[in-house]
Amino acid sequence: MIRLGVVGYGNRINNLIRDSFREQEPSLRVVGVVDPDEAGARARLAESDREGVRFYRNLPDMVRRGKLDALAIGTRCNRHATYAVQAAKYDLPLFLEKPVAVSMRQALALERAFEKSRCPVVVSFPLRISPLCELAHQYMAAGAVGRPDHVLAVNYVPYGTVYWETVYRDYQIVQGLFIQKATHDFDYLHYLMGSPIVRVAAVATVGKIFGGNYKSPGTRCSTCREADDCPESPRNRKRHQSGRTADHFCVFGKDAGTPEAGMNEDSSSALLEFASGAHGVYTQVFYTRRDAATRGATISGYDGTLSFDWYKNELRRVRHHEPFTDTVAAGEGLSHFGGDVELARDFIRVIKKKSKPRTTIWMGIQSIYACLAAKKSIETGEFVKVRQVGKAL
Numbered sequence: 001m002i003r004l005g006v007v008g009y010g011n012r013i014n015n016l017i018r019d020s021f022r023e024q025e026p027s028l029r030v031v032g033v034v035d036p037d038e039a040g041a042r043a044r045l046a047e048s049d050r051e052g053v054r055f056y057r058n059l060p061d062m063v064r065r066g067k068l069d070a071l072a073i074g075t076r077c078n079r080h081a082t083y084a085v086q087a088a089k090y091d092l093p094l095f096l097e098k099p100v101a102v103s104m105r106q107a108l109a110l111e112r113a114f115e116k117s118r119c120p121v122v123v124s125f126p127l128r129i130s131p132l133c134e135l136a137h138q139y140m141a142a143g144a145v146g147r148p149d150h151v152l153a154v155n156y157v158p159y160g161t162v163y164w165e166t167v168y169r170d171y172q173i174v175q176g177l178f179i180q181k182a183t184h185d186f187d188y189l190h191y192l193m194g195s196p197i198v199r200v201a202a203v204a205t206v207g208k209i210f211g212g213n214y215k216s217p218g219t220r221c222s223t224c225r226e227a228d229d230c231p232e233s234p235r236n237r238k239r240h241q242s243g244r245t246a247d248h249f250c251v252f253g254k255d256a257g258t259p260e261a262g263m264n265e266d267s268s269s270a271l272l273e274f275a276s277g278a279h280g281v282y283t284q285v286f287y288t289r290r291d292a293a294t295r296g297a298t299i300s301g302y303d304g305t306l307s308f309d310w311y312k313n314e315l316r317r318v319r320h321h322e323p324f325t326d327t328v329a330a331g332e333g334l335s336h337f338g339g340d341v342e343l344a345r346d347f348i349r350v351i352k353k354k355s356k357p358r359t360t361i362w363m364g365i366q367s368i369y370a371c372l373a374a375k376k377s378i379e380t381g382e383f384v385k386v387r388q389v390g391k392a393l
């Protein structure tokens with residue numbers, strides 16, 4: 001039996017434990033939880049965990065008394081680093097949600113804490129280890145493009161309204177969508193390009209579509225007289241298959257943020273320079289829906305162009321100097337494109353000392369340094385150098 005202690009027993013970690021961790025290790029039990037919302041956490045817990053679980057006031061207390069085999073941190077974004085710094089003091093395998101930090105201060109504290117730590121960390125980066133990305137990596141390693149000199153990466157999010165209609169609208173917690181979303185993309189781009197991002201210039205469009213002065217704070221569709229005509233109301237989204245159909249905060253409401261006070265961007269783009277001298281573009285759009293969904297990259301070198309799209313579940317290799325193009329179809333229906341199963345497998349194998357993490361704390365920190373550079377570039381209008389963690393990744 002694996003005894004897991006969880007800090008922040010919210011929706012994401014609950015889904016992972018239920019659908020992926022237990023699939024890999026049916027004997028896993030959640031035996032300790034640190035979460036100020038005990039009632040909410042208890043309601044999410046599996047029946048098999050409810051009897052034996054204990055709630056603790058803080059992480060050190062849980063580690064001291066919980067007889068744990070491993071830890072998981074599933075709080076919202078702004079608490080990951082604080083708890084991870086505490087966890088670094090123990091040798092327990094740690095599953096850490098992304099983003100690993102939301103500020104430079106937090107990222108530096110993490111770097112310091114893990115420099116001398118023996119705590120093995122699996123960072124929750126499902127895209128990097130998804131089967132399609134791993135296949136792309138294999139193609140790259142086999143010379144499909146030659147030296148990768150250019151990348152175009154896109155992320156047209158079909159469920160982007162969550163960043164204005166749920167708790168993710170809270171900018172103080174999320175700190176914008178480079179940190180929240182692009183941390184995955186910057187990480188897999190580093191992996192596939194075989195080189196870290198060293199310089200970023202970014203722009204964002206903020207407050208043009210979502211947010212604004214349209215509705216008073218706290219307005220939800222269920223209390224809104226315009227729900228009949230609004231394209232964002234649950235019933236219209238259901239009619240048009242254009243998004244989540246739960247009752248939600250108004251995405252055009254005052255409390256979705258303002259550009260002055262800070263709010264998530266409608267779309268944002270970054271020009272990236274890699275240490276290898278390659279460069280590329282990453283762009284993310286959050287108001288797209290339905291068949292507009294696309295996430296993936298096109299990587300080119302002199303010898304070829306490789307592109308893949310997680311939504312199409314497809315990889316395409318074009319040979320520049322031979323008359324062949326091949327397309328590979330991937331399996332469908334897996335959570336985070338198969339990445340969650342891989343994360344779960346890694347975490348269980350790390351706990352059993354059978355392997356090392358593939359998504360390490362250093363990858364999490366390096367990615368956040370690139371995201372923080374993009375955020376700073378939006379503010380300053382200038383290129384920003386990306387701090388390097390200085391560890392072999």
Ligand SMILES: NC(=O)c1ccc[n+]([C@@H]2O[C@H](COP(=O)([O-])OP(=O)(O)OC[C@H]3O[C@@H](n4cnc5c(N)ncnc54)[C@H](O)[C@@H]3O)[C@@H](O)[C@H]2O)c1
Nearest residue numbers: 008009010011012034035036037074075076077097098124
């Ligand atoms: N890796 C991925 O692909 C992926 C996917 C979805 C979400 N996430 C990340 O998962 C995190 C959690 O998201 P969620 O949707 O589950 O949120 P959530 O609100 O459902 O869960 C957060 C939990 O943390 C608890 N909490 C709040 N303050 C706390 C504190 N001080 N100490 C301990 N617990 C505290 C809350 O009560 C709640 O139970 C987010 O940071 C999000 O970015 C990652």
